[in-house]
Amino acid sequence: MGLVVVVFFIFLLLGMPVAFAIGISGTVFFATTPGLPYTIVVQNVVRSTQSFTLLAIPLFIFAGNLMNNTGLTTRLIKLANSLTGHMYGNLAQVSCVLSTMMGGVSGSANADAAMQCRVLGPSMTKRGYRKGYSAAVNGVTSLITATIPPSMGLIIYGSVGEVSIGRLFAAGIVPGIMMMIALMITIRYTAKKNGYMPESKEKPSLGDVGKAFLESIWALMFPIILLFGIRMGILTPSESGAFAAVYAIFVGVFIYKELTWERFKLTLKDSIRDIGIIMILVALSGIFGYGIVYDRIPQQMAEILTGITSDPIMLMFIVVSMLVFSGMFVETTVVTLLLTPILLPVVTRVGIDPVQFGVVMMSIVTMGIITPPVGIALYTTSNIMGCKPQETAKESIPFIIAILGVITLCILFPNLVLFIPNMIFGK
Amino acid sequence: DEVYTLKMSTQLNESSPMVQGFNDWADRVKERTNGKVIIEIFPSAQLGSDEDVIEQAIQGVNVAVLTDGGRMANYVNDIGIIGMPYIAANYDELLAITETSVFDEWVDELSKENGIRVLSFNWYDGPRHFLTNKPITTPADLSGVRVRTPGAPVWSESVAAMGATPIAMGWTETYNGVQSRAIDGAEAQHTATYGQRLFEVLSYINKTEHFQLANGIIVGEKWFNTLPEEYQTILVEECRAAAASNARLVEQIADEYEDKMVEEGMTVIEVDKEAFRKAAEAAYDKLGFSDLRNRIYEELGK
Amino acid sequence: MKKIYSTFCRLEEVIASIFLSIVTLMVFLSAVARTIKYPINWAQDVALLLFAWVVFLGADVALREADFVSVDMFVAKLPKKLQNILYFLWYFIILVFLGILIRYGVPLSLENSKRLFQTLGISYSWATMSVPVCSAFMMLTIILKLLNKIKRRKQVDS
Ligand code: NA
Numbered sequence: 001m002g003l004v005v006v007v008f009f010i011f012l013l014l015g016m017p018v019a020f021a022i023g024i025s026g027t028v029f030f031a032t033t034p035g036l037p038y039t040i041v042v043q044n045v046v047r048s049t050q051s052f053t054l055l056a057i058p059l060f061i062f063a064g065n066l067m068n069n070t071g072l073t074t075r076l077i078k079l080a081n082s083l084t085g086h087m088y089g090n091l092a093q094v095s096c097v098l099s100t101m102m103g104g105v106s107g108s109a110n111a112d113a114a115m116q117c118r119v120l121g122p123s124m125t126k127r128g129y130r131k132g133y134s135a136a137v138n139g140v141t142s143l144i145t146a147t148i149p150p151s152m153g154l155i156i157y158g159s160v161g162e163v164s165i166g167r168l169f170a171a172g173i174v175p176g177i178m179m180m181i182a183l184m185i186t187i188r189y190t191a192k193k194n195g196y197m198p199e200s201k202e203k204p205s206l207g208d209v210g211k212a213f214l215e216s217i218w219a220l221m222f223p224i225i226l227l228f229g230i231r232m233g234i235l236t237p238s239e240s241g242a243f244a245a246v247y248a249i250f251v252g253v254f255i256y257k258e259l260t261w262e263r264f265k266l267t268l269k270d271s272i273r274d275i276g277i278i279m280i281l282v283a284l285s286g287i288f289g290y291g292i293v294y295d296r297i298p299q300q301m302a303e304i305l306t307g308i309t310s311d312p313i314m315l316m317f318i319v320v321s322m323l324v325f326s327g328m329f330v331e332t333t334v335v336t337l338l339l340t341p342i343l344l345p346v347v348t349r350v351g352i353d354p355v356q357f358g359v360v361m362m363s364i365v366t367m368g369i370i371t372p373p374v375g376i377a378l379y380t381t382s383n384i385m386g387c388k389p390q391e392t393a394k395e396s397i398p399f400i401i402a403i404l405g406v407i408t409l410c411i412l413f414p415n416l417v418l419f420i421p422n423m424i425f426g427k
Numbered sequence: 428d429e430v431y432t433l434k435m436s437t438q439l440n441e442s443s444p445m446v447q448g449f450n451d452w453a454d455r456v457k458e459r460t461n462g463k464v465i466i467e468i469f470p471s472a473q474l475g476s477d478e479d480v481i482e483q484a485i486q487g488v489n490v491a492v493l494t495d496g497g498r499m500a501n502y503v504n505d506i507g508i509i510g511m512p513y514i515a516a517n518y519d520e521l522l523a524i525t526e527t528s529v530f531d532e533w534v535d536e537l538s539k540e541n542g543i544r545v546l547s548f549n550w551y552d553g554p555r556h557f558l559t560n561k562p563i564t565t566p567a568d569l570s571g572v573r574v575r576t577p578g579a580p581v582w583s584e585s586v587a588a589m590g591a592t593p594i595a596m597g598w599t600e601t602y603n604g605v606q607s608r609a610i611d612g613a614e615a616q617h618t619a620t621y622g623q624r625l626f627e628v629l630s631y632i633n634k635t636e637h638f639q640l641a642n643g644i645i646v647g648e649k650w651f652n653t654l655p656e657e658y659q660t661i662l663v664e665e666c667r668a669a670a671a672s673n674a675r676l677v678e679q680i681a682d683e684y685e686d687k688m689v690e691e692g693m694t695v696i697e698v699d700k701e702a703f704r705k706a707a708e709a710a711y712d713k714l715g716f717s718d719l720r721n722r723i724y725e726e727l728g729k
Numbered sequence: 730m731k732k733i734y735s736t737f738c739r740l741e742e743v744i745a746s747i748f749l750s751i752v753t754l755m756v757f758l759s760a761v762a763r764t765i766k767y768p769i770n771w772a773q774d775v776a777l778l779l780f781a782w783v784v785f786l787g788a789d790v791a792l793r794e795a796d797f798v799s800v801d802m803f804v805a806k807l808p809k810k811l812q813n814i815l816y817f818l819w820y821f822i823i824l825v826f827l828g829i830l831i832r833y834g835v836p837l838s839l840e841n842s843k844r845l846f847q848t849l850g851i852s853y854s855w856a857t858m859s860v861p862v863c864s865a866f867m868m869l870t871i872i873l874k875l876l877n878k879i880k881r882r883k884q885v886d887s
């Protein structure tokens with residue numbers, strides 16, 4: 001596996017398209033391991049597309065593109081503008097608030113990042129935001145979506161580690177809101193520094209807000225209807241993307257009457273292209289992931305880990321650094337599946353709460369989607385915004401620091417995470 | 428003096444009692460071969476879904492996988508009967524079926540025509556029960572109750588025959604599905620129910636024992652034939668032995684889990700099992716397993 | 730020749746678009762149907778089967794319209810000539826890789842055709858085939874791109 005990693009970095013740094021750099025270096029593992037047929041390379045590529053959980057990604061991309069072409073987006077942004085017009089970097093603030101709202105319906109950070117880049121990106125560019133900044137904001141704020149329940153990551157963690165999913169969900173609420181606040185503060189300062197001035201000097205008048213609110217009522221109802229649908233058991237979180245798409249079509253055709261047949265076809269074409277770019281990365285990273293599992297890399301990592309320290313806080317920080325590192329290189333779901341059974345016993349043995357650890361672990365692992373070199377959201381947002389991944393990565397730094405700050409608080413003060421689940425479910 | 432490594436895959440979690448059995452198997456084989464055959468355990472479907480790993484085995488990868496009759500039925504249709512409702516009342520009856528000549532024929536066909544070598548088919552994960560939020564005693568009580576079950580026809584037809592509305596959904600989505608009332612219940616064995624903490628969202632264990640979960644461990648013929656004959660024998664013998672003692676462990680742990688789930692607030696309902704058995708007949712007719720079952724029962728002298 | 734190719738491209742987009750529409754509809758309808766207690770249990774498998782095709786057809790569409798993202802912070806500092814050599818080298822390696830996916834994807838589909846989408850009763854090979862088939866499309870796309878690039882460079886030179 002060492003050779004594979006070296007090959008990967010050579011390809012990556014010398015400019016081979018990222019998806020192929022992952023896929024081809026992963027194939028080197030098959031070439032150098034006796035008894036592993038190349039047919040399994042193909043199997044791994046297909047298998048990454050056969051997950052119902054991942055299906056949420058294309059559906060939310062499609063929904064996002066539809067919102068753009070049905071007039072939903074323009075109205076939503078208008079409202080957000082009137083609300084945040086007096087703030088620095090107001091469109092970035094919108095992305096932050098939108099992600100928190102979307103958090104209640106969507107469990108996938110990737111899908112959220114892609115959708116909001118589509119929805120908000122063009123206006124941000126028009127308003128003079130650097131493309132890398134917009135990509136970074138839409139990418140990092142999507143982490144809120146993955147933390148606020150429902151969350152795909154927490155479901156996977158809970159089922160693999162046999163931790164209460166109900167408790168995990170309840171535990172995600174406070175960190176999610178903390179992330180929102182931390183990111184809004186960060187946006188305030190970075191936007192001011194970049195000169196993304198407030199659009200208006202005064203706070204909005206109630207009348208203006210009311211008017212914009214009524215105009216965008218269909219867009220605002222969209223997350224509420226989804227949330228309602230999930231609460232009433234009509235749909236599961238992985239199905240919510242399909243509902244979002246159908247709803248957007250309904251509103252576009254029957255309410256706003258802006259979605260023509262031509263526009264619909266164009267939306268489909270945009271969507272399949274976006275899906276192709278994102279999912280080929282996921283699919284080809286399946287090859288790489290197989291090698292990591294086959295060679296038992298996670299187990300080796302755990303062995304080293306337990307040898308270092310038995311102090312809970314120390315161990316937690318070491319584990320966190322390890323997770324940050326893994327999240328950079330491997331797809332979120334894969335990291336969760338691989339590391340949960342290994343790390344959970346290690347940390348619970350020194351007295352760390354499995355629910356607290358779950359929230360911390362999933363925030364970090366999900367952060368990997370926006371960090372180089374293998375960050376799916378990093379490449380997605382950069383691609384959609386039309387900027388270089390390294391620009392996005394650079395612009396992300398203050399936001400990542402803000403997120404790490406929130407995570408640090410969650411590590412140092414377990415009760416921040418645990419008080420809501422303890423309140424609902426008892427100790 | 429080559430060392431052979433076998434990667435044992437399962438979609439069960441690390442903490443599942445059956446995984447203890449795999450570790451036991453690995454220890455036994457390692458000891459008897461003086462460390463020349465090493466079995467590494469890969470829980471949580473790390474190497475892929477069971478279907479993926481079966482495919483890998485056929486292609487010659489050094490993997491083994493725990494599988495049920497339903498997945499093997501893709502290759503030899505008749506073997507699917509082992510997963511039918513009430514085909515056996517308990518582990519011992521199940522074991523008897525896997526020792527019939529009919530079963531041997533299927534194993535032979537898997538090997539000769541499909542490149543799949545069954546090491547042993549006596550692994551056991553306990554009986555499955557309906558888990559709901561209202562008490563169930565007869566099939567009529569299940570009417571309109573949406574129950575999560577795996578999507579394959581054997582499962583969904585059987586669950587439908589027993590009165591419920593089968594919903595194909597991923598196992599890890601079940602908890603959420605129940606909580607949000609997208610589904611009304613599930614059917615599962617205690618070892619899985621407890622692990623997934625369904626006792627948090629469901630109140631009744633209706634002890635139908637409709638499926639007895641027989642499992643086998645398979646490897647690919649391609650890899651198996653690279654092993655010296657002596658090791659082949661050890662691998663098979665110890666697989667069978669480990670499974671036999673693991674089955675008892677599973678039964679014991681399932682009982683412990685039931686107690687714990689009762690402590691967590693679940694209620695155990697004793698159902699009219701005869702009524703469910705009768706209702707399940709429809710699935711045999713629909714899937715064309717009636718004659719086959721007679722043949723098996725004949726051989727068993729039932 | 731050109732006309733056949735552009736027809737092919739349009740067809741590819743239309744098929745992928747139709748598949749994406751069906752995927753959305755299937756997921757939507759199966760949720761609705763489950764709510765009114767008439768579950769469509771095969772809908773999920775149809776969605777996943779078509780998902781594979783949407784992904785790889787979509788990848789080809791995307792590849793045709795733009796290059797996939799790459800990290801070029803080091804490459805950008807290299808001399809132009811070396812950059813070009815790298816570009817051709819990478820795409821040559823990618824062609825070989827896609828060749829491997831075809832060479833081994835076809836036998837995988839054929840050899841394990843008994844593996845089923847259980848609720849549909851059709852072979853999983855229909856999903857597996859998406860990889861070799863679309864790899865062939867991507868090879869074609871890349872070759873045409875490289876030829877175009879060479880042609881343009883010759884025009885610049887002369
Ligand atoms: Na956002």
Ligand code: NA
Nearest residue numbers: 103145148150
């Ligand atoms: Na969420």
